Amino acid sequence: MTDPPAEQVHAELARVVREHAGRLTACLVRVLGDFAAAEDVVQDAVETALRRWPDDGVPDHPDAWLLTVARRRGLDVLRRQELYRDKLARMRGPVPSEPDDRLKLIFTCCHPALPRAAQIALTLRAVCGLTTAQIAAAFLVPEPTVGQRITRAKRKIGEAGIPYRVPADADLPDRVNQVLAVIYLLFNEGYLPTAGDRPHARDLADDAEWLTAQLAWLLPKQPEVLGLLALIRLHQARTSARFTPAGRLVPLRDQDRRRWDHDAITEATRLIERAAALRRPGPYQVQAAIVACHAEAPTWADTDWPQIVVLYDMLLALSPSPVHRLQRAIALHHHPGTRGGPRNALADLDALTPADRKTLENYPLYHATRAELLRALNQPEAAQAADRQALALTTNPAQQALLEERLTNS
Amino acid sequence: MKYVLLFVETEEFARELEAMDEAAREAAFEAVGRWFAEHAAVITHHAHLRPAETATTMRLTGGDALVTDGPFVEGKEVVSGYAEIEVADLDEALAVARTWPACPIIEIRPLT
Numbered sequence: 001m002t003d004p005p006a007e008q009v010h011a012e013l014a015r016v017v018r019e020h021a022g023r024l025t026a027c028l029v030r031v032l033g034d035f036a037a038a039e040d041v042v043q044d045a046v047e048t049a050l051r052r053w054p055d056d057g058v059p060d061h062p063d064a065w066l067l068t069v070a071r072r073r074g075l076d077v078l079r080r081q082e083l084y085r086d087k088l089a090r091m092r093g094p095v096p097s098e099p100d101d102r103l104k105l106i107f108t109c110c111h112p113a114l115p116r117a118a119q120i121a122l123t124l125r126a127v128c129g130l131t132t133a134q135i136a137a138a139f140l141v142p143e144p145t146v147g148q149r150i151t152r153a154k155r156k157i158g159e160a161g162i163p164y165r166v167p168a169d170a171d172l173p174d175r176v177n178q179v180l181a182v183i184y185l186l187f188n189e190g191y192l193p194t195a196g197d198r199p200h201a202r203d204l205a206d207d208a209e210w211l212t213a214q215l216a217w218l219l220p221k222q223p224e225v226l227g228l229l230a231l232i233r234l235h236q237a238r239t240s241a242r243f244t245p246a247g248r249l250v251p252l253r254d255q256d257r258r259r260w261d262h263d264a265i266t267e268a269t270r271l272i273e274r275a276a277a278l279r280r281p282g283p284y285q286v287q288a289a290i291v292a293c294h295a296e297a298p299t300w301a302d303t304d305w306p307q308i309v310v311l312y313d314m315l316l317a318l319s320p321s322p323v324h325r326l327q328r329a330i331a332l333h334h335h336p337g338t339r340g341g342p343r344n345a346l347a348d349l350d351a352l353t354p355a356d357r358k359t360l361e362n363y364p365l366y367h368a369t370r371a372e373l374l375r376a377l378n379q380p381e382a383a384q385a386a387d388r389q390a391l392a393l394t395t396n397p398a399q400q401a402l403l404e405e406r407l408t409n410s
Numbered sequence: 411m412k413y414v415l416l417f418v419e420t421e422e423f424a425r426e427l428e429a430m431d432e433a434a435r436e437a438a439f440e441a442v443g444r445w446f447a448e449h450a451a452v453i454t455h456h457a458h459l460r461p462a463e464t465a466t467t468m469r470l471t472g473g474d475a476l477v478t479d480g481p482f483v484e485g486k487e488v489v490s491g492y493a494e495i496e497v498a499d500l501d502e503a504l505a506v507a508r509t510w511p512a513c514p515i516i517e518i519r520p521l522t
Contacts, residue, residue: 159520161499161520162500171501171505
């Protein structure tokens with residue numbers, strides 16, 4: 001019998017830690033009444049687990065194991081401080097878990113009074129059980145930088161009185177959107193990292209999917225949560241067709257659609273329907289519907305472009321953004337009607353407001369899209385120039401390879 | 411927990427206030443009065459500051475006291491008043507600030 005590949009062991013470890021660490025942090029925050037102390041002792045237990053489990057094997061009851069280590073560490077840290085004596089006593093017995101705890105923890109980590117980078121780092125560490133080193137590696141920032149962000153954020157939570165509770169009903173939709181924004185950033189970083197040698201950092205995308213699933217379970221009546229979950233699962237259902245074995249990015253048009261996970265696509269579209277039944281449309285639901293249009297098309301040629309353009313119009317009404325305008329132009333390019341085609345799409349891009357254009361000028365997809373449109377309009381030189389601009393802007397190795405190939409072959 | 415809400419005026423807000431007729435200005439002041447009445451239970455202390463032109467800043471460096479005219483930051487946004495409130499946590503402080511009917515910026519600072 002051979003040992004399972006290291007990657008598999010790593011994935012299993014990540015799954016177990018993710019499942020238990022956040023839950024433990026969440027109930028310890030309640031039991032101790034101290035966010036920073038709870039987070040510290042669990043982080044320490046996670047680091048110990050990551051050192052020991054690869055050799056000793058994952059224990060039968062990972063949650064009890066983590067609590068035991070956290071408790072021992074708690075003894076070390078807390079007994080030095082008089083103040084913590086009674087807190088420590090509360091850690092002696094079994095720690096009862098309440099379903100709301102993890103939700104409270106997520107809302108604390110994603111509180112709008114914290115800077116975005118800290119929200120992301122804190123969510124990954126406290127809720128998903130990543131170590132500071134793993135977060136630093138995922139975002140290619142020095143470990144002390146991540147450590148400092150977390151320390152500062154925890155200090156602010158304590159000193160500014162950021163609460164550990166589910167927001168009041170009136171604030172809930174806003175606060176849920178804050179959480180979703182953090183998760184969506186995580187997902188995008190995992191789906192198409194801005195840098196690094198791995199073109200596809202799977203872990204963060206999985207963490208984002210897991211977080212959204214937790215949130216959907218805890219907040220079943222928030223349609224945007226279901227929308228984001230559908231969006232993430234639709235993207236993930238196509239993962240295996242997005243890269244060649246050599247790690248080269250395959251554009252949607254050229255993907256082998258038989259390799260998509262069609263069961264997962266069907267399930268994700270059910271989530272969109274569940275969200276729609278709540279009758280509060282939002283940007284994530286519409287984006288999921290757009291991706292579903294692509295995922296359900298049997299071939300590139302069968303894509304329902306007019307429907308996609310209509311959905312982009314909805315999306316722009318809900319959340320005007322230059323990136324969505326760009327994506328609408330891409331859909332318009334393929335729209336078979338008289339409104340569509342490359343000329344209309346290019347005209348739309350040329351009609352962008354100066355502010356929108358300024359934002360998009362830094363966005364590789366904007367230039368790559370212009371290149372495609374110009375090529376379709378028989379302007380190869382302008383197209384080459386646009387592709388070169390795109391290449392100069394992208395830091396993702398898979399995208400770079402794709403653009404280089406296009407520049408050589410056209 | 412105790413927080414101070416620092417009310418910050420912008421040039422644009424000052425211009426809008428300037429452009430108001432008597433009745434509109436009175437209505438604006440009444441709205442502020444109502445806000446203080448509504449939140450009287452959590453407000454422990456509050457004050458309105460005279461305009462920034464009346465400010466004097468002293469900088470103590472190396473034993474010297476340098477006195478200059480104007481507020482300590484040169485800018486288009488100036489603190490125009492404050493209210494000290496006592497509430498359970500930051501979310502409650504934010505909820506109080508959320509209903510403030512006058513100047514457009516509020517800095518929320520916890521007290522020690």
